[in-house]
Amino acid sequence: VITHAQVEQVLMEPDGAGLRATGVRYRDADGRTTTIHADREVVVSAGAIGSPQLLLLSGIGPSEELASVGVECALDNPHVGKHLKDHLHVPLAFPAPGVALTMTEIAISLGPDALRAPAGPLPADPADDDGLPPELLALKAEAERRVTEWATTGQGLASSSFYDAVAFFSTGLGDPHTHDAQIGLLACGYTPDIWKHLFRVDPDAYFDDPDVALSADAETVVVLPNPVQPHSEGEVRLVSNDAADAPRIDLNYLADPHDVTVMVAVMRRALEIVDHWPGAGIGPLMVPPTLAEAHGHTAGDAPSDALLEDLARHYALTVYHETSTCRMGSVVDAELRVIGVARLRVADASVMPTVVSGNTNAATIMIGERAAELIAADHRMTLATTVG
Ligand SMILES: Cc1cc2nc3c(=O)[nH]c(=O)nc-3n(C[C@H](O)[C@H](O)[C@H](O)COP(=O)(O)OP(=O)(O)OC[C@H]3O[C@@H](n4cnc5c(N)ncnc54)[C@H](O)[C@@H]3O)c2cc1C
Incomplete structure (x- = not known):
């Protein structure tokens, strides 16, 4: 090799x-x-x-x-x-008090190293842990307990991808395949960095108040509607005869109107799942402020098909498939x-x-x-x- x-x-x-x-x-x-x-x-x-x-x-x-x-x-x-x-999915975020995992809870479950400075409250260097105040000692002990639980039993939050539940189903929109839709449910809201670099979505544009929606203690869930039998086709072509030049990749998402119809249907189904959440429930959908204004949408209203399509066209992202x-x-x-x-x-x-x-x-x-x-x-x- x-x-x-x-x-x-x-x-x-x-x-x-x-x-x-x-x-x-x-x-x-x-x-x-x-x-x-x-x-x-x-x-x-x-x-x-x-x-x-x-x-x-x-x-x-x-x-x-x-x-x-x-x-x-x-x-x-x-x-x-x-x-x-390729597959294309749209992150839909919802406030979910009592349902979501906070990023703080997740960090504690990953062990003390995930809680160190500059982002966390523990010192950057473990050698400086001597003399920690009692509340930080307790936090460190709990983090050690959880990561040890994962290492010894395979249980606990550290064992989860947080893409914890997924639904596969057919929209019934005429695809001959067994199913044409997937919805992923993320138990947390993730961090602004993950939104920026993995989702490639600017949290400042997406959220009314990103400091609240994506704070370390926010209880936010993300639902990912994901049509899985797209009709649109893209292409990979050379830009030169030099192998060092990356080829041009045109993904051509949503070029076929069928894909737009299916995307809106899958987003609508995701909203139905959220609407039927047991207990106190979750929601309403957090609609990016510029889109809410453009579509005359008020928080808590049922979003129109046009708004859902716009949301997909602005914020859908590759599933890397x-x-x-x-x-x-x-x-x-x-x-x-x-x-x-x-x-x-x-x-x-x-x-x-x-x-x-x-x-x-x-x-x-x-x-x-x-x-x-x-x-x-x-x-x-x-x-x-x-x-x-
Ligand atoms: C960020 C990300 C997250 C993903 N998450 C998931 C997931 O959770 N679940 C899932 O099922 N799938 C996931 N996928 C998709 C999955 O990783 C791919 O479908 C799978 O790896 C494809 O395998 P492959 O062998 O076709 O290509 P690759 O895994 O891309 O392998 C191709 C290799 O060839 C090398 N290569 C390319 N050109 C040359 C060349 N000219 N000379 C020498 N080497 C070359 C590349 O560097 C690469 O190492 C994810 C993909 C990405 C990018």
Whole structure:
């Protein structure tokens, strides 16, 4: 395994009427370029962005597009880098007194180190813990108890992803698949940093008063409506023939009107779940102030479809589930072999014919397991274990 290396090209030679992969050229961390010969085959596993980028750099892709960036076309295939799918979800935040976990509670459950300065009340250096006042000693002891509970029993808040409940269902909007919707329920409101850097949402724009909604002691929950069978397709294309240049990724979310209709329906279902929360209940939906004003929305009103659509268009974010840019049937065959090139396979999320109706990691691992079986069988090798 050569780490910190970027493969720049799959090398190929003529093979009868078609082509055959013979190896790869890669650039190492010191900028040196090296060629490796493959005795048996080349397996590309660079993900839904990296795999089409590599095939395109190798001359496998839409001929006109390749010509426009100075890559000589070896095999014209209009599908390489196309049909990009992803999931898109919208964070909906609700005040949830008595229901939500505060970030303080979560921090205590992660042990004393999560409570240290500058963000927490304990000294930055544990050596300075001597002479702590009784309330901080008690806090530290409780944090130690909780993290030990997790380490010894696997129980407690530290064992949770806080994406603690999820609903899968069909909106009934005409998709032939078994289900086209997922709603995730987060038991906490997270921190302004997580909103900024993971959700990529500016809390100052999203919340009326972010200092209250996302304070360490706020009881806020986040519900994530997430259509899982989008019809819109994006693309990955080269901007140049230099592998060091990141490709252009156009996700093209909500381009198909069907996806907007489904998104609003899933958001509406999320609001229904919230409306039926037992006990004192949770809510109302926190609507970003500029959208509330634009739609004449008052806190506690049922939001209109137009407001929900606007909320999705402004604040929906990737679930990081990119797939289908080397999809089976168009770029690879049923055994993951690149159509038109012998001895070349792709094995990663890019081969999914369309995005799966749930999180993509497990499905991608299964693609890897299946690829191992297919490769072993082709080369008359026996795997110690198979998926069955
Ligand atoms: C922030 C984030 C959170 C996620 N959370 C979840 C989750 O909770 N649950 C879930 O199911 N899924 C989750 N996913 C999705 C999941 O991680 C992906 O679906 C999965 O990792 C895809 O696997 P892959 O092998 O196709 O690609 P990757 O895991 O992306 O692997 C491709 C690898 O190839 C390398 N590479 C690319 N180009 C080249 C090149 N030219 N030369 C050499 N190496 C190259 C990349 O650096 C990368 O290491 C998440 C993804 C992200 C980004």
